[in-house]
Amino acid sequence: MSLTVNGKTIATDEEGYLLNPDDWDEDVAKALVCAYEEEGNPKITAEGWALIQYFRDYYEDHQVHPTMHKMLRERAKKEGKDFHEEEAFRDYLYQLFPKGPVPTLCKLAGLPNPKEEIET
Numbered sequence: 522m523s524l525t526v527n528g529k530t531i532a533t534d535e536e537g538y539l540l541n542p543d544d545w546d547e548d549v550a551k552a553l554v555c556a557y558e559e560e561g562n563p564k565i566t567a568e569g570w571a572l573i574q575y576f577r578d579y580y581e582d583h584q585v586h587p588t589m590h591k592m593l594r595e596r597a598k599k600e601g602k603d604f605h606e607e608e609a610f611r612d613y614l615y616q617l618f619p620k621g622p623v624p625t626l627c628k629l630a631g632l633p634n635p636k637e638e639i640e641t
Contacts, residue, residue, distance in 0.1 A: 545631025
């Protein structure tokens with residue numbers, strides 16, 4: 522499979538994940554988000570875009586995607602949230618990304634398919 526952005530063909534796997542994370546840029550991100558929304562998923566909000574960038578940054582620093590647990594803990598620590606607010610944020614993430622926040626954010630951020638690595 523592939524995605525065409527600005528006349529350039531971007532290779533993807535059968536589920537739409539980029540095969541090369543280095544192919545990702547702002548235009549590719551917009552194309553991935555547009556395809557996601559056209560499938561009937563919720564519109565990506567400013568917070569959703571911030572999470573996409575968080576996944577890109579985390580992957581660049583660690584060469585793995587963040588787990589749900591890691592993402593919630595870092596947010597809680599950064600914002601001084603407690604456990605109950607973490608749970609509420611997790612539920613909110615599932616409203617934004619009903620097919621699963623981690624796999625969806627990996628796809629939109631142009632990261633490899635996390636299949637076996639997902640932690641809920």
